[in-house]
Amino acid sequence: MRFLPQAVSASLAIFTMGRANAGDPPQSQTFAEYCAVGGANLTDQHWLGLYCRNHMVEIFGYNWTWIDLDFCVGNNGGQLATMDNGNYSTSCNNCNATHDFEKKTLFLSCACPNDAQDYIMSSLDLNTTLYEIDGAAGCFNHMGNETWRGP
Ligand SMILES: *[C@@H]1O[C@H](CO)[C@@H](O)[C@H](O)[C@H]1NC(C)=O
Numbered sequence: 038m039r040f041l042p043q044a045v046s047a048s049l050a051i052f053t054m055g056r057a058n059a060g061d062p063p064q065s066q067t068f069a070e071y072c073a074v075g076g077a078n079l080t081d082q083h084w085l086g087l088y089c090r091n092h093m094v095e096i097f098g099y100n101w102t103w104i105d106l107d108f109c110v111g112n113n114g115g116q117l118a119t120m121d122n123g124n125y126s127t128s129c130n131n132c133n134a135t136h137d138f139e140k141k142t143l144f145l146s147c148a149c150p151n152d153a154q155d156y157i158m159s160s161l162d163l164n165t166t167l168y169e170i171d172g173a174a175g176c177f178n179h180m181g182n183e184t185w186r187g188p
Pocket residue numbers: 078079080086188
């Protein structure tokens with residue numbers, strides 16, 4: 038199990054108590070393995086939506102989650118970087134989320150201004166930034182929301 042920020046651990050504990058007899062408690066899982074990175078939707082440069090695996094595999098097993106990547110990624114001198122409340126989309130543009138078939142993961146790519154205001158293209162492996170809990174994606178202490186079906 039990966040390190041969980043305090044706030045997520047606390048809400049997780051409450052959630053777990055509520056379904057004490059419903060099977061294994063939800064654990065933090067790796068993003069690339071538990072989310073369907075091939076079907077990701079990046080809307081308005083920073084809303085990432087995709088299906089992630091929940092703990093009710095007997096019903097359907099996947100929920101659609103939306104996470105605001107501005108909570109997770111920032112512009113560090115022209116380079117996308119994992120950053121709590123980084124707000125990259127306020128300065129970067131031409132962003133997309135691209136499935137890398139070979140590496141089996143999802144990359145966020147944008148053009149971001151450096152200190153000289155030159156726009157530089159960079160990419161960030163979202164598996165290094167996001168985690169997955171019971172059908173929702175999150176980063177730091179921000180959890181994405183969850184519905185049964187996507188758009
Ligand atoms: C992505 O999500 C947006 C917002 O729900 C939706 O309008 C759009 O059709 C979706 N794009 C694709 C390719 O599914």
